Amino acid sequence: MTSPGLARAPNDEFDLVYRRELGFVWRVLRYHGVAAEAIEDAVQDVFMVVHRRWDAWDHQQSIRSWLFGIARRVAATRRRGTTRHERKLAAIPEPAPTAALDEQAADRETLRRLAEVLSQLDTKLAAVFVLAEIEGMTAPEIAKELDTKLNTVYWRLRTARAHVNGAMAQQECPS
Numbered sequence: 001m002t003s004p005g006l007a008r009a010p011n012d013e014f015d016l017v018y019r020r021e022l023g024f025v026w027r028v029l030r031y032h033g034v035a036a037e038a039i040e041d042a043v044q045d046v047f048m049v050v051h052r053r054w055d056a057w058d059h060q061q062s063i064r065s066w067l068f069g070i071a072r073r074v075a076a077t078r079r080r081g082t083t084r085h086e087r088k089l090a091a092i093p094e095p096a097p098t099a100a101l102d103e104q105a106a107d108r109e110t111l112r113r114l115a116e117v118l119s120q121l122d123t124k125l126a127a128v129f130v131l132a133e134i135e136g137m138t139a140p141e142i143a144k145e146l147d148t149k150l151n152t153v154y155w156r157l158r159t160a161r162a163h164v165n166g167a168m169a170q171q172e173c174p175s
Helices: 010-031 036-052 063-091 101-120 123-134 139-146 150-172
Strands: none
Touching (some): 010 036, 010 063, 101 123, 101 150, 123 139, 139 150
């Protein structure tokens, strides 16, 4: 227990300053542009600096002017960090829009039907169709890959397309 004539310990004095000046620091940070959602963290940063540098405070100077300077620097540091963070976020490309669940289900159903139709095709016709329509290869590339004449590839592709288009149309509206 301390007698009234003795000076308070630094922690007691710090606690008193914290309780008395919390609102002031809060307002200074808000005036200097600290976002409402970050204000509590910024206040804590200010008082961490105050506690760490307590011995550096010139007691001839007003505590508020010292707190004001620390709060102003903390706010500036946070603004720079926020700006840097926003620049990084702006550099990230927007995610590709995803299809709605009903569209995804319809796409899955279409793929299931296509797989069923392709399974009914001759394997050579199905191979040419898959390479051209799904893999995006050109007819000359397919001819080279399958070691087949170019005209044969064109014939197989036309035949496969006709069969697939007819079967898919028939499955969409069975009569």
